[in-house]
Amino acid sequence: MKSKTALIFNALLVIVFVFAFTLPAFAGKTYKLGMSLAITGPTSDAGNPYAKGSEDWFKFVNETDYLGDGDKIDCPIRDDQYKNDITKRFFEEFLDDEILIFLSYATGGNLALKRDFEEVQIPVIPASYHEGLIVDANYTFMPVATYSENAVSLAEYVVDKHKGTDTPKVAFFIHPSAFGRGPLEDTQKAVSLGLGIDIVEVVEHGTDLDNTAMLQRLESKGVQYVICHTVQTPVATMLTDAQRLGVTATSFGEKGKLTFLGAHYTGGSDLIALAGTATEGFIWADSYNLTSENNEGAKKQLELAERYGRDDKAANSHNYGAGILAAQIATEAIKETKKAGLKMTRENIYKTMQTLNFESFAAAGPVTYSPTERIGVDVQNIYVAQDGVFKKIQSFESQYIQKVRASR
């Protein structure tokens, strides 16, 4: 009797051990990705919600078995504090971990690592939409329209909506770096190719807390439109000063007043929080769907944020949506590679990404890549700040940016 009990006990033990050791084999595969961005330090106001967006989407994918067969995505998110040297270190660490896709952040960091991306042939999804990242580069997949596309589109929009027969006089208010200057140069190229605006002045802002002299100078030069390509804080300072001086146009292109327009990182709910009512009438070009639109996509974004306990600030940030989109592109690439029955390697992911095509609730249009096209969402929405939120006016696709690219 005693030996029978021992036999059963041993048999059970064997079953438990066999089960325990074979369980991981049935648990599904884990695909490794890596993300490096500024959670703290400069630009963390954008990087923080971006990180949350990506983190929440990957959590959602893993919890809902989005990839099927119990497969999961493991994407460690590292804080590079907006420093290229740290980004490089994280990138090397991720390569040691044999990641499939690298989700990167800043313009500087991406440019610094551009050669490495090509060398190790790793697909990259950046948070920077600097045009230079996709010039002479195969492995960088831009999620949405570039900053240059934003700036040129805004210039085209000015030409379209300008009242009067004169050439609209435009000033550029840009970040004092290549990040700010790149889109300006492309707009200048568009002008040389026939875009009908007159760029009267280019202002590279500093850390000034007062823009009175600059605004009055622009007025005296007959400037009607100010296109901004920088981050939100200097724009907020300028808008507040313009409101105080009473030079802000009450309607688009009002004579003798200034109409302010801006690219991706200038606008959003953060700008409204910083500048308050001075934001009213600000025109913003962006490829993301905003929660203020209250459409199906916006509801899904808010649901995701609520599911993971995010506050209103993060949930309504377009940077949160940007983080979701970047994670979605990576997820869809893995899903499609799996669906095609290909082995999960960087090479196969790269192949899949070249033909990736899907709809995202976070974006203004479908994500479409091709072997010759490295921009996911080409559509931009033109938003206007109205009653404390940004409201969509129309969708816009730049005509001149194609000519600019062809002229390079």
Place this chain on the structure above:
Amino acid sequence: MSQNRWLATGNFFTSYKQEQRTFFTHLDRTIFTCFLVLLFGWPLVFEISNKYMLVLDNILIAIVAVMGLNLLLGFAGLISIGHAAFVGIGAYTVASVCQVIGENHVIVTHFWPVLIVCAGIMGAIFGAFVGLPALRLKHLYLAIATLSFQMIFEWFIQFMSFFNQGQTIYVGRAHWFTGQVGRSEHYLFWYYIILIIVVVLGFGVRNLLKTKYGRCLVAVRDNDRAADAMGMNPGLTKVYAFALAGFFAGVAGALHAYLYRGVGFDSFTLHHSVAYLAMAIVGGLGTLNGIFWGPVAIKYLDLQVEQFSELAGHYLTYAPNVATALKPLSFGLVIVLFLMYEPRGIANWWRIVKSYTKLWPFRY
């Protein structure tokens, strides 16, 4: 000299030549040789990831840069808050060559030792030029002069299209006798190169301090009028101290350019100048071994604080600015604590340990 050349006990010199020796005892020499063998040999035994090799290479580059700063600040007593700009001059010398003749030109890829020396010379020229105000200025005023050089450098790089407005200028892969240094061996290759440079320059500094030129630096630091009265040229000494510091920084910059295979403006900012200054202070100003301790300690601290700050960033999601502040706060705190409680730096701890072992086997 003592009867037993292995012991430091009873060490005394009977000639100036004996006093000039690099190693006073056989034990010193043996320990140093073992340490060098260890530094050169461990990568052949242990495999380490690229991430950590990059960290080590960075520390070694910082050592080269701090050697120059320590000569200037520690030995010559001249303050510089623009040392990162001198490092930048070296890096941008390599970048300029790449801009003019192409990043994959044979001069860039094959003659990199020549380019590294050229970068050092360029750093020395700029150093000497920036050192000119040192003939008239001292202390805080000199600090402001060097700070202004840092500002001019940053402005210059950010606005000149030749320098890509501060964005990365690519540098080609170096070649060795076995061909192009590939990605897999890149960090290891530069580890050895930088280590050799550190050893050579380390001996250079050691020997310089035994010459009249080295003693001039110390004399001018202690009292430039007295030095003048004794026949030294304080003006020339100050300018060449700046030139020397510039040379070391220039070499460090060129190494940085090759290691990262690119030069971007944000590696040579005022923040980096302050970090070099911190390394020199924490290591121990006016000491040779402090040159090594400082960069190791600060880089290690940087890594730890970075991880802590990152962790805080993940948990303090409602207050990212608090997490952002943690790094500079803790960094600053360490500097203040060192200045308060150990102004002679880690080198002093090393001195205490050495003086204890020097008596061995006697108690006193």
